[in-house]
Amino acid sequence: MSDTPFGFGLPPEEPEDGDEGKKKDQESGGGQGPANPFGFGGLPGAGGFGGGPGADNPFAAMFGSLNPTDLGAAFQQLGQMLSYEGGPVNWDMAKQIARQTVSQGTADGTKDASVGPAERTAVQEAVRLADLWLDDVTSLPSGAGSAVAWSRAEWVEATLPAWKELVDPVAERVGTAMGDVLPEEMQAMAGPLIGMMRSMGGAMFGTQIGQAVGVLAGEVVGSTDIGLPLGPAGKAALLPVNIGTFGKDLGVPKEEVQLYLALREAAHQRLFAHVPWLRSHLFGAVDGYARGIKVDTAKLEDVVGQFDPQNPEQLQDALQQGMFQPEDTPEQKAALARLETALALVEGWVDAVVHAAAKPRLSSADALRETLRRRRASGGPAEQTFATLIGLELRPRRLRDASRLWASLTDARGVDGRDALWAHPDMLPTATDLDDPDGFVHREQIDFSELDKMLGEAAGGSEKPNLKKDDDTKGDDTE
Incomplete structure (x- = not known):
């Protein structure tokens, strides 16, 4: 019997060395436990959790694979899962x-590799x-204090803290709602049931996030693919196995792809x-x-009222089928x-400066730029899963607009x-500015030139800065 929290052969509390841990995963098929301890298959948001024997009852699928002598251990594992008292996500x-998802390889048959x-040197x-x-x-x-080459398993280990910060706020709202849907006088009596549902909710969220992160590990080429800093600060990371897959059919030398x-x-x-x-x-x-x-409290009340401990996947279905939706309020839209807008500005700036650096030096710069733009615009199945999970797509919808704006600013004001x-x-362009990048660039030119004039006059002892706009200043500081 494993000494892990759920007895499913979890990795040790102290992470193994990335390569060693991943190698063991590959040799053992992803750990001591079954490839998927709950029998869930597929991705939520991309067909749901099903599509395999026992999909209608994942726990029956798990138990059905065990010998009768192992049933005691299986029920003990189930009890440990239901006794989980941690945060909103297990x-x-x-x-x-x-x-485990990483150890199974990607859909095209590519396996993780040490x-x-x-x-690493490359x-x-x-x-x-x-x-x-x-x-x-x-x-x-430079912001990279070090550069590392990660396997997919190492990417999972390194980025989970960031995923926790992103997902916990949404999962917490669902967990809180589970305790609020019953009348106050009934909550004390239903305490054990609500506690069980929260434990199950933590397990279901954990399963969904784990599958999403595992699939995303098979797609990403670095630590910043989705525009957010998922890895440790100051550590530039690339995944050679995924870079090889990404560049396989591009007709571009691998060295150029990796450099870009x-x-x-x-x-x-x-x-x-x-x-x-x-x-922040x-x-x-x-x-x-x-x-x-x-949270759709009507749907949640229905789930609570009909919750059957012998049919725990109904809670998972509720989570998957849109039990919570963003409110259509001005605050939520804002x-x-x-x-x-922030994601677009980050990705647009990166796109613009990388193109400026690569264009004179790499013959494949234009082709690689367009490939990556399309890749980010379309997103992958794991990003779609994350969107299903919290109702949010982490990809810049206006990447091209932002890139054009940054390029125009470079022409008008220079790199500095x-x-x-x-x-x-407060100095950054807004969503409205992305609609009219030339207007933003022109306005910024005037504002900066006026500031320069005011500072210059103040330094020269002028009694009062001249705030009148002078058409002759237009374009004075362009390069």
Whole structure:
């Protein structure tokens, strides 16, 4: 019997060395337990949890695979799961499911692989060269204190803390709602049932998140693919096995593909390292969006009233079928617009500076740029799963508009003037500005020139700054 919290052969509390842990996963098929301890199959939001023997009753599927002598251990495992008293998401289970998903490989048959010394050296050299190229096109200094090559399993381990920060606010609202749907006088009597449902909710969320993160690990090429800093600060990371899959049919040398992706990773690292408010701004926008989510209490009351401990998948179905939806309020719309605009500005800036660095040096720069733009615009199945889970798609809808705006700013104000806008969130373009980038660039030119005049006159001893706009100043500070 395993000494893990649920007895399903979870990884040890102290993470194994990434390569060693992943190698063991591959050799054992993803751990000591079954490939999916609850019998869930497929992705929510992409066909649901089903599609296999016993899908109608995942616990029956699990127990049916055991010998009669193992039933006692199985029920003990179930009891441990139901006794979970942690946060709104069972993150131990999420990590286990993610690692097992990784060990099974991607749909095209690509398996995770240990990262060898040659690949690690190649990634370090690519990031080092990328940083040299970026020095010519941005005033922000390098933000990568180190460069690492990750396997998929290592990506899972490194990014789970960020996923926890993103998902917990939404899951918490659902967990709280479970205790609020019953009349107050009935809540004391129904305490054990509500506690069981919360434990089941934590397990279901953990399973869904684990599967989503596991599938996403088979798609990402670095630590910043979705526009958010998912990995440790100051650590530029690339996944050689996924880079190989990404570039397989592009007709571009692998070294060029890896270098272009290293440019993107290094550019993200510069932005998040030297714009200190940016990470909290993005994660705060996600949290603000989560606070506006409204739980469908009528549906939840129906689930509570009919909850059958012998049929726990009905709670999972409720979670999957839209039990919570964003409220159609001005505050919720503003939170969503703020997040989408911020993501577009981040991705647009990275797109613009990477293109400026790569275009003169890589013959494949245009083709790689367009491929990545389309990839980010369409999203993958795991991103769609995350959208189903919290009602939010983490991809920039207006990437091209933002990239054009940053390019125009570069032409008008130069690299330093463009990057100076990251000094404060109030200086950044808004969603309206993305509709009229030329108007924003023109307005910023006037504002900056007036500020320069005021500062100059004050330094020269002028009694009163001349605030009258002078048409002759238009374009004085363009390059």
